[in-house]
Amino acid sequence: xxxxxxxxxxxxxxxxxxxxxxxxxxxxxxxxxxxxxxxxxxxxxxxxxxxxxxxxxxxxxxxxxxxxxxxxxxxxxxxxxxxxxxxxxxxxxxxxxxxxxxxxxxxxxxxxxxxxxxxxxxxxxxxxxxxxxxxxxxxxxxxxxxxxxxxxxxxxxxxxxxxxxxxxxxxxxxxxxxxxxxxxxxxxxxxxxxxxxxxxxxxxxxxxxxxxxxxxxxxxxxxxxxxxxxxxxxxxxxxxxxxxxxxxxxxxxxxxxxxxxxxxxxxxxxxxxxxxxxxxxxxxxxxxxxxxxxxxxxxxxxxxxxxxxxxxxxxxxxxxxxxxxxxxxxxxxxxxxxxxxxxxxxxxxxx
DNA sequence: AAGTTGCACAACCGCTGCACG
DNA sequence: CCGTGCAGCGGTTGTGCAACT
Numbered sequence: 001x002x003x004x005x006x007x008x009x010x011x012x013x014x015x016x017x018x019x020x021x022x023x024x025x026x027x028x029x030x031x032x033x034x035x036x037x038x039x040x041x042x043x044x045x046x047x048x049x050x051x052x053x054x055x056x057x058x059x060x061x062x063x064x065x066x067x068x069x070x071x072x073x074x075x076x077x078x079x080x081x082x083x084x085x086x087x088x089x090x091x092x093x094x095x096x097x098x099x100x101x102x103x104x105x106x107x108x109x110x111x112x113x114x115x116x117x118x119x120x121x122x123x124x125x126x127x128x129x130x131x132x133x134x135x136x137x138x139x140x141x142x143x144x145x146x147x148x149x150x151x152x153x154x155x156x157x158x159x160x161x162x163x164x165x166x167x168x169x170x171x172x173x174x175x176x177x178x179x180x181x182x183x184x185x186x187x188x189x190x191x192x193x194x195x196x197x198x199x200x201x202x203x204x205x206x207x208x209x210x211x212x213x214x215x216x217x218x219x220x221x222x223x224x225x226x227x228x229x230x231x232x233x234x235x236x237x238x239x240x241x242x243x244x245x246x247x248x249x250x251x252x253x254x255x256x257x258x259x260x261x262x263x264x265x266x267x268x269x270x271x272x273x274x275x276x277x278x279x280x281x282x283x284x285x286x287x288x289x290x291x292x293x294x295x296x297x298x299x300x301x302x303x304x305x306x307x308x309x310x311x312x313x314x315x316x317x318x319x320x321x322x323x324x325x326x327x328x329x330x331x332x333x334x335x336x337x338x339x340x341x342x343x344x345x346x347x348x349x350x351x
Numbered sequence: 352a353a354g355t356t357g358c359a360c361a362a363c364c365g366c367t368g369c370a371c372g
Numbered sequence: 373c374c375g376t377g378c379a380g381c382g383g384t385t386g387t388g389c390a391a392c393t
Contacts, residue, residue, distance in 0.1 A: 013362080013363075014361095014362075014363095014386080014387080015361070015362075015386095015387070015388085016361085016362090035377095035378075035379095036378075036379075037377080037378070049378090049379095050363085050364095050378095050379090051362075051363080053379075053380090054361090054362065054363080055361090055362085057380095058360095058361075058362085059361075059362095086382065086383085087381085087382085088381075088382065089380075089381060089382085100380095100381075100382080101360085101361075101362085101382095102360085104382075104383085105359070105360055105361085106359090106360095108359095109358070109359055109360080110359090
């Protein structure tokens with residue numbers, strides 16, 4: 001039984017011989033593939049166009065990277081799979097020289113088993129045990145909520161909740177620098193504000209659920225009411241950059257509040273670049289690819305409370321690409337940015 | 352040595368979405 | 373709007389080989 005596209009043809013199936021490979025390579029390098037259905041006839045191959053296309057894409061293409069996957073590639077696959085699931089073609093776009101078929105085979109033959117062996121569900125990337133929807137966990141001195149769509153995953157080596165920063169780092173790298181800073185500069189970080197789902201000491205990021213987007217905002221405070229913000233919006237279904245802007249932003253910060261119900265919302269920032277206030281909204285443009293990705297999003301509003309402090313942080317990301325609660329503990333607690341659950345406030349991730 | 356099993360990877364199958372007439 | 377052809381995708385199967393019994 002041949003393919004539906006070539007059922008009327010006498011086509012050969014099975015493994016390709018070196019002679020067939022040579023014919024196909026010679027044809028495509030000299031003429032291009034054009035319409036794949038015409039390739040077999042033009043190249044003198046007893047195959048269907050579909051088979052020729054697959055052979056070229058998955059095996060004969062000159063830009064293919066052969067050989068074993070590196071640990072870095074493995075990490076990228078796991079990270080992107082966490083977002084996209086079994087969208088192998090999308091995942092393969094993050095791995096130059098690798099094909100969707102190759103990624104899929106590697107996943108099924110290696111990564112999948114590895115995750116299972118580590119007690120992780122390869123579909124959800126969550127722990128197989130105690131996988132309860134909307135369960136509330138308590139770790140160290142903070143509490144948070146977790147479900148299958150949580151932004152956070154388990155670092156199996158430390159058994160801690162972590163978030164990979166690869167996506168955010170690579171996104172910020174595409175943005176223009178702050179006007180009065182360099183990569184090693186120190187600047188004030190406008191602290192946590194409500195209705196932003198996630199943050200770390202260097203930047204904040206949030207989700208726009210209806211648009212399948214994530215907004216990353218990094219701000220440099222020049223005074224209490226004017227900050228320079230770098231914002232980028234990405235579509236996490238296609239891993240493409242939708243919009244990036246650098247602008248002066250008027251922010252409203254309630255000095256007396258506990259950052260509850262007031263403050264700066266990156267999805268509705270007031271753009272004052274041209275002296276006119278306008279709401280910043282993402283518009284789809286371009287199809288810029290992301291080097292690496294990760295993330296998964298919550299279904300509910302996230303609310304957390306922190307103390308009202310500006311803090312000074314280094315404009316660097318450090319060596320680790322993972323941002324864990326342990327790090328947050330050490331980095332933020334001395335600044336009074338959040339307090340533990342034994343006191344009034346708690347950091348709560350209502351995912 | 353022969354048969355069996357498990358694995359990696361190549362290839363196929365069926366489906367979807369899109370363009371076009 | 374509908375039918376057709378095509379490219380592309382993800383799931384599945386087939387094949388070859390090495391390890392094991």
